[in-house]
Amino acid sequence: MTPITARTITLTARPDGWPKPGDFRVEEAALPPPGAGEVALQMLWLSLDPYMRGRMNAGASYAPGVALGQPLPSEAVARVLHSEDAGFAAGDLVVVHDFWRSHALRKAGDLRKLDPAEGPIQRALGVMGMPGLTAFAGLKHIGQPKPGETLVVGAASGAVGAIVGQIAKAQGLRVVGLAGGADKCAYVTGELGFDACIDRRSPDMAAMLAAACPKGIDVYFELVGGAVWQAVLPLLNPFARVPVCGTIATYNDTAPPAGPDLSGALMRTILVKSLTLRGFIVSEFAADAPEFRATMAGWLASGQVRYREDITEGLENMVPAFVDLLAGRNFGKALVKLAD
Amino acid sequence: MTPITARTITLTARPDGWPKPGDFRVEEAALPPPGAGEVALQMLWLSLDPYMRGRMNAGASYAPGVALGQPLPSEAVARVLHSEDAGFAAGDLVVVHDFWRSHALRKAGDLRKLDPAEGPIQRALGVMGMPGLTAFAGLKHIGQPKPGETLVVGAASGAVGAIVGQIAKAQGLRVVGLAGGADKCAYVTGELGFDACIDRRSPDMAAMLAAACPKGIDVYFELVGGAVWQAVLPLLNPFARVPVCGTIATYNDTAPPAGPDLSGALMRTILVKSLTLRGFIVSEFAADAPEFRATMAGWLASGQVRYREDITEGLENMVPAFVDLLAGRNFGKALVKLAD
Numbered sequence: 037m038t039p040i041t042a043r044t045i046t047l048t049a050r051p052d053g054w055p056k057p058g059d060f061r062v063e064e065a066a067l068p069p070p071g072a073g074e075v076a077l078q079m080l081w082l083s084l085d086p087y088m089r090g091r092m093n094a095g096a097s098y099a100p101g102v103a104l105g106q107p108l109p110s111e112a113v114a115r116v117l118h119s120e121d122a123g124f125a126a127g128d129l130v131v132v133h134d135f136w137r138s139h140a141l142r143k144a145g146d147l148r149k150l151d152p153a154e155g156p157i158q159r160a161l162g163v164m165g166m167p168g169l170t171a172f173a174g175l176k177h178i179g180q181p182k183p184g185e186t187l188v189v190g191a192a193s194g195a196v197g198a199i200v201g202q203i204a205k206a207q208g209l210r211v212v213g214l215a216g217g218a219d220k221c222a223y224v225t226g227e228l229g230f231d232a233c234i235d236r237r238s239p240d241m242a243a244m245l246a247a248a249c250p251k252g253i254d255v256y257f258e259l260v261g262g263a264v265w266q267a268v269l270p271l272l273n274p275f276a277r278v279p280v281c282g283t284i285a286t287y288n289d290t291a292p293p294a295g296p297d298l299s300g301a302l303m304r305t306i307l308v309k310s311l312t313l314r315g316f317i318v319s320e321f322a323a324d325a326p327e328f329r330a331t332m333a334g335w336l337a338s339g340q341v342r343y344r345e346d347i348t349e350g351l352e353n354m355v356p357a358f359v360d361l362l363a364g365r366n367f368g369k370a371l372v373k374l375a376d
Numbered sequence: 377m378t379p380i381t382a383r384t385i386t387l388t389a390r391p392d393g394w395p396k397p398g399d400f401r402v403e404e405a406a407l408p409p410p411g412a413g414e415v416a417l418q419m420l421w422l423s424l425d426p427y428m429r430g431r432m433n434a435g436a437s438y439a440p441g442v443a444l445g446q447p448l449p450s451e452a453v454a455r456v457l458h459s460e461d462a463g464f465a466a467g468d469l470v471v472v473h474d475f476w477r478s479h480a481l482r483k484a485g486d487l488r489k490l491d492p493a494e495g496p497i498q499r500a501l502g503v504m505g506m507p508g509l510t511a512f513a514g515l516k517h518i519g520q521p522k523p524g525e526t527l528v529v530g531a532a533s534g535a536v537g538a539i540v541g542q543i544a545k546a547q548g549l550r551v552v553g554l555a556g557g558a559d560k561c562a563y564v565t566g567e568l569g570f571d572a573c574i575d576r577r578s579p580d581m582a583a584m585l586a587a588a589c590p591k592g593i594d595v596y597f598e599l600v601g602g603a604v605w606q607a608v609l610p611l612l613n614p615f616a617r618v619p620v621c622g623t624i625a626t627y628n629d630t631a632p633p634a635g636p637d638l639s640g641a642l643m644r645t646i647l648v649k650s651l652t653l654r655g656f657i658v659s660e661f662a663a664d665a666p667e668f669r670a671t672m673a674g675w676l677a678s679g680q681v682r683y684r685e686d687i688t689e690g691l692e693n694m695v696p697a698f699v700d701l702l703a704g705r706n707f708g709k710a711l712v713k714l715a716d
Contacts, residue, residue, distance in 0.1 A: 090648065261643050280647045286640040295635015300626045302639045303601050307620045307655040308430065315647040 040067040040076070040117070042139035043351055044107050051092050054288045054362070059092070060355050067139050070120045075147065077114035077132065077140050082354065083161040084110070084361050084370035085195070086259075089287040107135035111166055113150065113157050114140075115375075124149070131160040138351055138374055155336065162369035163343040164332055166318055167195035170281060171257075172328045173321030175203055178279035178314045179255040183208030188245070188253050188268055190260035192233055193220040193344070195369035196281065200257045201230050202341045209255070212248045214241070214264055216364045223367075227342055236260075242267035252276075261285045266298070269305055280315040287362060344368030380407040380416070380457070382479035383691055384447045391432050394628045394702070399432070400695050407479050410460045415487065417454035417472065417480050422694065423501040424450070424701050424710035425535070426599075429627040447475035451506055453490065453497050454480075455715075464489070471500040478691055478714055495676065502709035503683040504672055506658055507535035510621060511597075512668045513661030515543055518619035518654045519595040523548030528585070528593050528608055530600035532573055533560040533684070535709040536621065540597045541570050542681045549595070552588045554581070554604055556704045563707075567682055576600075582607035592616075601625045606638070609645055620655040627702060684708030 041064050049059045070076045088108055094101045102108055112134040116124050121144035124130070130147040134140055150157050155164070162168065179200075181187060187204040191197040192213025201211045201224070213224045213233040224233035232248040234241055245267050252273035258265060261283030272278075306313060335341035346366040348357035354372050361370045381404050389399045410416045428448055434441045442448055452474040456464050461484035464470070470487040474480055490497050495504070502508065519540075521527055527544040531537040532553025541551045541564070553564045553573040564573035572588040574581055585607050592613040598605060601623030612618075646653060675681040686706040688697035694712050701710045 258643070258647075261640055265643065266639075280643060283640065283643050283647060286644060289640065292636035292638055292641055295637050296632035297635050297637050298632055298639040299606075299637070299642045300601055300623065300629065301632055302642060303598070303605065303620060303623050303653075304626060305655075306653055307598075307623060310655045310657060310660065311653075312655075313643075313646055313651075313653040315645075315650045315652075317650060320650065 040078075040139050041065070042067045042137055044135065044137035045351065045354060046105055046107050047092060047102050048104060050094055050101070050104070051089075051288075053290045055089070055092060055355065055359055057355055062352065067141065070118055070141050073121050073144055074141050075116055075121055075124050075130075075144055076118040077112075077130070077134075077142055078117050079112045079114045079134065079138055079140070079374050080129075080376070081113040081158040081161055082110045082134075082136060082351075082372040082374065083112070083166070084348075084354070084358050084366075084372060085167065086282050086284045086287065086361065088358065089362060107137055110134060110136050111161050113160050119144070129157050131165065136351070136354055154333065158345065158371055158373075159336075159343075161371060162195050162345065163199060163336065163341065164329060167369060168199050168332055169321065169325055169328045170318040171196045171199035171203060172332065173318065173324045174257065174279040174281050174316055175200055175255075176324070177321060178312070178316060179204075179257060179277050181207050181209050181255050184210075185254035186210040186212065186249050186251055187255040187257065188212045188214070188249065188271075189257040190214040190236065190264045191282075191284065191364070192224045192228070192230060193367060194259070197257070197259055198224070198228055198343060198368075199341065202228055202335075204255070205229055205231075206335070206340055210249075210251070212245070214245070214260070220367060223344070227344075236264055246271055255279075257281060259284060269302070272305070272309055272311060274309050276309065276311050278311060278313045280313055284362065284364075346370050348372045350374070380418075380479050381405070382407045382477055384475065384477035385691065385694060386445055386447050387432060387442050388444060390434055390441070390444070391429075391628075393630045395429070395432060395695065395699055397695055402692065407481060410458055410481050413461050413484055414481050415456050415461055415464050415470075415484055416458040417452075417470070417474075417482055418457050419452045419454045419474065419478055419480070419714050420469075420716070421453040421498040421501055422450045422474075422476060422691075422712040422714065423452070423506070424688075424694070424698050424706075424712060425507065426622050426624045426627065426701065428698065429702060447477055450474060450476050451501050453500050459484070469497050471505065476691070476694055494673065498685065498711055498713075499676075499683075501711060502535050502685065503539060503676065503681065504669060507709065508539050508672055509661065509665055509668045510658040511536045511539035511543060512672065513658065513664045514597065514619040514621050514656055515540055515595075516664070517661060518652070518656060519544075519597060519617050521547050521549050521595050524550075525594035526550040526552065526589050526591055527595040527597065528552045528554070528589065528611075529597040530554040530576065530604045531622075531624065531704070532564045532568075532570060533707060534599070537597070537599055538564070538568055538683060538708075539681065542568055542675075544595070545569055545571075546675070546680055550589075550591070552585070554585070554600070560707060563684070567684075576604055586611055595619075597621060599624060609642070612645070612649055612651060614649050616649065616651050618651060618653045620653055624702065624704075686710050688712045690714070
């Protein structure tokens, strides 16, 4: 095996608000040869997902924050360069929970093999991967959609929101999205088949959302928080379900916003409308992955589910691409391509 | 049947903040004789419950607000004065969803007969009635307590909180209450058998609660909102369940409190801790009533569950007693006794 230099992006400072380049550093190190049961990987695709912002903080998010000097997590699609495990051979394509880096040694047991005949391999980071399972399982277990109901999802052109809406549409719901700008809204209704899409930046957003939901809202898949959530709350029907999957609008807040304090009003609304709010992390529903992948493969093959990717080239562009994702400047699943 | 004058307390103005005497009026009218299938009732006991405050507002609470000029709802224990229905006879004791009034004509189908041999009849308004079922069903369906877990409930000496804690204690949980003042706390630990009770008025309330919950909180039965809820939130464990049954601390707010706005932080906590918040109203669990009454009768007979009543005499004292309830000046289930 020829010597390989692995480049890794580490966290050097905890972002104060929006992440900036100085909070990160690229480190280079020679990749040692794999030991028994290990595999040397070249990362081809890394995933950018909003949850990573929480891992940059010191306090507990889903998990403890990443330690300073350590790399951030990412799902990755990789090619096997060299294997010391009987289950893998050079050239195999795999998906792995990894980090913001170009190469790695990993244990064979951490890898799941991909069949490139099944479609573009980077799907394993999006519609066929973690974001897809998040949408599928959060909707199934918490959203519990029923035909004829109305579902609303923000970030409707994004990796999770687009799939949430398309699944709900396939199940006979009225589906209303919110997205940032006219182009994204046109895509959400035209390409993804949502019944309506509201520009979240419109000053009339709340009134437009109300008009688009004449029978109220039965399922609100929460990805964004902030003003969208405040606009949704008065429209929720009794017994509405709110899978709380993300609140990206608040991830870079350095302090709670100015008052008044609406948290008491939120609790009262939960009470009088018999609402269910349920936070979740996709790992809770890992057992659904096989059913999800089989179902989603069918939907993709039939054209029932469509998707869009927002591809950044090069590890060196990963940080700005992540900031773009937090700001909603991506259009589709945010991916970083490291190699062909 | 001798002529009967029914006295009814009607709502004459929507309270702006705390209810005041001028928001109500006592009206008198002769009770007509019952028609076929009807029963003339003399109310012996009326119930006072925090939810009634919401019904005084114009906006939708659980149900539309009570119209001005109309009486407020109350559960009642009544004696049959005269019956034109074969199922009831003069002298029978019944429980009925009624109103703030002394006498009424009701259809026989609205009544449930009480057997005075089973215990004090006013239990049907408290530990054996709506508050008891609220505690029982909210805990069973939403709280889902497991032995070894920690449950916290505010208003721990009140009609619902006292029962929540005693049921959880019987199921093997560590149970921590909050109540207003040393007397109530002594009752909650001494008489009701909670493991600890924190004075919600103590300036160290949050620190004391944390110390009383060394393994965090798995179930928080929400009755109070406000500062108690803010103290509970950081102590909740992953996958904690929060039955949202009331937020009495906020019922008389005329506007949201000053900032900062903590609603975004609340949503983020729901997310990162995979919390379940579920609002409910006892009517949702009406089907549990027979199981509840049978179970609770056994617990009362064995001494497993104990209770305390706070009795006000006379319909004319109902409004001040209700204000006392909202202010936490009651000590036990708030009842109004109209007649022996």
